[in-house]
Amino acid sequence: MNIRPRRNRKSHALRTMVQEAKLGVENLIYPLFIEDGKKIKNEIKSLPNNFRWSLDMILPELESCINIGLDKFVLFPVVQESLKDKTATYSYSDDNFYLDAISKIKQEFPHISLMSDVAMDPYSSDGHDGLVENGIILNDETLPILGKMTIAQAQAGIDIIGPSDMMDGRVGFLREALDNNNFKDVSIMAYTAKYASAFYGPFRDALASAPKSGNKKTYQMNPANRREALLEAQLDLEEGADIMMVKPALCYLDIIHALKENFDIPITAYNVSGECAMIYAASEKGWLDYEDAMSEMLLSIRRAGADGILTYFAKDFAKL
Numbered sequence: 001m002n003i004r005p006r007r008n009r010k011s012h013a014l015r016t017m018v019q020e021a022k023l024g025v026e027n028l029i030y031p032l033f034i035e036d037g038k039k040i041k042n043e044i045k046s047l048p049n050n051f052r053w054s055l056d057m058i059l060p061e062l063e064s065c066i067n068i069g070l071d072k073f074v075l076f077p078v079v080q081e082s083l084k085d086k087t088a089t090y091s092y093s094d095d096n097f098y099l100d101a102i103s104k105i106k107q108e109f110p111h112i113s114l115m116s117d118v119a120m121d122p123y124s125s126d127g128h129d130g131l132v133e134n135g136i137i138l139n140d141e142t143l144p145i146l147g148k149m150t151i152a153q154a155q156a157g158i159d160i161i162g163p164s165d166m167m168d169g170r171v172g173f174l175r176e177a178l179d180n181n182n183f184k185d186v187s188i189m190a191y192t193a194k195y196a197s198a199f200y201g202p203f204r205d206a207l208a209s210a211p212k213s214g215n216k217k218t219y220q221m222n223p224a225n226r227r228e229a230l231l232e233a234q235l236d237l238e239e240g241a242d243i244m245m246v247k248p249a250l251c252y253l254d255i256i257h258a259l260k261e262n263f264d265i266p267i268t269a270y271n272v273s274g275e276c277a278m279i280y281a282a283s284e285k286g287w288l289d290y291e292d293a294m295s296e297m298l299l300s301i302r303r304a305g306a307d308g309i310l311t312y313f314a315k316d317f318a319k320l
């Protein structure tokens with residue numbers, strides 16, 4: 001044998017030199033859940049070590065994350081059932097606690113990159129991402145609602161909006177709405193290839209946002225499809241997305257890779273709640289080593305081609 005690949009693995013010094021994919025805190029985006037009230041820090045049952053925070057409690061939490069190098073966060077609102085309605089009016093109302101939290105957080109930490117979720121489900125009495133009529137999720141009628149939500153978030157000071165709803169044409173619609181309202185610098189990170197996945201369970205527990213009837217298969221993508229992700233990406237690029245996301249990450253590494261190979265804008269991947277929950281649960285049982293397993297999972301998402309990763313592991317990885 002004159003070629004022995006093991007020779008390049010013989011020491012830590014060599015292994016690190018020839019390491020291809022690298023992962024640092026700069027690649028991580030930390031999702032946090034916020035709810036109205038004071039002194040709230042409620043652990044999410046199906047997502048241990050992740051909490052629903054009130055604003056007064058999330059500010060020191062953000063500070064401790066910033067101190068260990070995290071500077072990108074995505075914020076999800078937990079909305080009381082009594083404030084939800086068919087048209088998600090609370091999402092852009094003047095007394096919305098989430099919008100208030102966005103502006104307070106940006107005042108406190110102007111240098112961080114703060115991202116939002118744009119979809120109707122946290123505010124919808126139907127628990128769907130779009131407007132529901134007779135059991136059908138209406139596409140074009142949903143867009144103006146997402147538009148109002150987007151402008152309200154931009155007014156509050158959001159840096160990047162994250163349309164996660166999968167309605168057709170929404171990236172272009174929201175880009176135009178932002179530009180027309182003088183928010184030319186607000187970016188769009190599109191949930192480009194978002195699949196109808198079983199791995200969103202713990203997130204829907206956290207928000208109590210599961211669909212009241214039916215499922216999300218008429219708008220989220222079929223897990224069997226790869227070429228369709230390229231079509232979605234082509235559309236989002238043409239409509240003005242700044243960053244394209246694949247979601248979930250782990251079962252969709254080939255999709256991350258395909259978008260990275262075919263499109264020249266940054267790619268992010270959402271390492272969703274169910275993927276993290278699997279590792280939390282297995283390591284709680286002593287079946288997996290938590291730090292090794294989560295680091296390997298995150299590294300594989302980088303290797304597939306993601307520039308940024310939204311992950312509940314962000315803080316623990318940064319500590320490491």
Ligand code: PBG
Pocket residue numbers: 117118119121129164165199200201202203204216271272273274
């Ligand atoms: C909803 C939304 C979901 C997630 C992010 N935004 C759930 C869904 O589509 O039902 C899931 C994230 C996760 O599981 O961590 N617009």
